[in-house]
Amino acid sequence: MADATYTPPAVWSAETVSGGRFANINRPTAGAREDKELPVGEQPFQLYSLATPNGVKATIMLEELIEAGHTGAEYDAWTVNIGDGEQFTSGFVGVNPNSKIPALLDRSNPDAPFRVFESGAILVHLAERFEMFLPADPAARAEVLSWVFWQVASGPFIGGGFGHFYAYAPEKYEYPINRYAMETKRIFDVADQRLGESRFLAGDEYTLADIANFPWLAPFTTGTIYNDANTFLSIDDYKNVARWVKEIAARPAVQRGRIVNKVWGDEDTQLKERHSAADFDGKRLD
Missing domain, CATH: 1.20.1050.10 (Glutathione S-transferase Yfyf (Class Pi); Chain A, domain 2)
Incomplete structure (x- = not known):
């Protein structure tokens, strides 16, 4: 056990062990730790994420757009296991230099793809792109x-x-x-x-x-x-x-969005990758 009181040193050392659940991936530096490209599917949007609260924001948004009839919002969702440090691959860092999920690659124009990172930016980008869920007034x-x-x-x-x-x-x-x-x-x-x-x-x-x-x-x-x-x-x-x-x-799009890139819980509530609406067949949506 650490002492109940702690006096910080004059200069913090990068050798300090933080402990806790994410100690194996925590570092005081940014950038890639492994050279590995990201998979890319056929849909206009490529989402690299995990079903944490921030990740679920993006999948709910995309599913709501599809529910509303925007076929241009179809997406491939690829799981990025942050517990294993997959957010530190060269491919992921290229989409989000901050190494946090979710990260989005907008390939709606295949000749000029571009990245959108941070969940708030992704939501605003999609809302403006499809003119939904963000009023003009x-x-x-x-x-x-x-x-x-x-x-x-x-x-x-x-x-x-x-x-x-x-x-x-x-x-x-x-x-x-x-x-x-x-x-x-x-x-x-x-x-x-x-x-x-x-x-x-x-x-x-x-x-x-x-x-x-x-x-x-x-x-x-x-x-x-x-x-x-x-x-x-x-x-x-x-x-x-x-x-x-x-x-x-109770919204169908929310129920779908909550299980995309989910890798824990009952198997029928997990959808590790999503490439089309058919991927939800046989899954339990609560």
């Missing part, structure tokens, strides 16, 4: 984007903050757990109060704001993230969030 657009980037800014407090120290850190310390539990509950309270005023986060219409926030908030309500976080944080108190989660979770 300036005031409505501003409201949607405000909630999208609220989520992007809040995610690190929930995942790298609360989730890490409560579920993944090798030792449990009161201060960081309390610090990030407080912030996570505040985030839920912001959402709960807003959803007490409107059906969806940005108003009465389902938008990018809901697609961005749902994958992070929903697993807390169902107790499927960070061990017993649902109980520890009294998530059942947030009734408006629960109502909103239930409505969105």
Whole structure:
């Protein structure tokens, strides 16, 4: 066990062992560690991801576009196992120099493909490309984007903050757990109060704001993230969030999007790769 108190050295050393669930891949440097190209399929969009909350944002968005009839939004989804360090291959770093999932290669014009990385940027790019889930009216657009980037800014407090120290850190310390539990509950309270005023986060219409926030908030309500976080944080108190989660979770595109690039749980709830709608045949969509 580490000491209860810690005095930082004058200069932090890269030799420091961080410990915890992701210790084998954590490094203080960027860039590729292995020379390996990414697979490329036949669809207009190539998604390299994993069914974590940030990854699910992208797959829900793509499935919603396809559900709405946008055949141009068809995509190949390739699993990137971040626990094994696959995000540090030369191919992946070429699509996202930050080595985080999801990463998207837009090949809708095969002669001029380009990358889009970071989940918020991917959502906005797709919304603008297909003119869906992001209103044209300036005031409505501003409201949607405000909630999208609220989520992007809040995610690190929930995942790298609360989730890490409560579920993944090798030792449990009161201060960081309390610090990030407080912030996570505040985030839920912001959402709960807003959803007490409107059906969806940005108003009465389902938008990018809901697609961005749902994958992070929903697993807390169902107790499927960070061990017993649902109980520890009294998530059942947030009734408006629960109502909103239930409505969105019933959407067919959301049900499909949640299992793409999923590599854990029951086999019939996993879709490690997705190349067409037929890949969902025989899968359980909850």
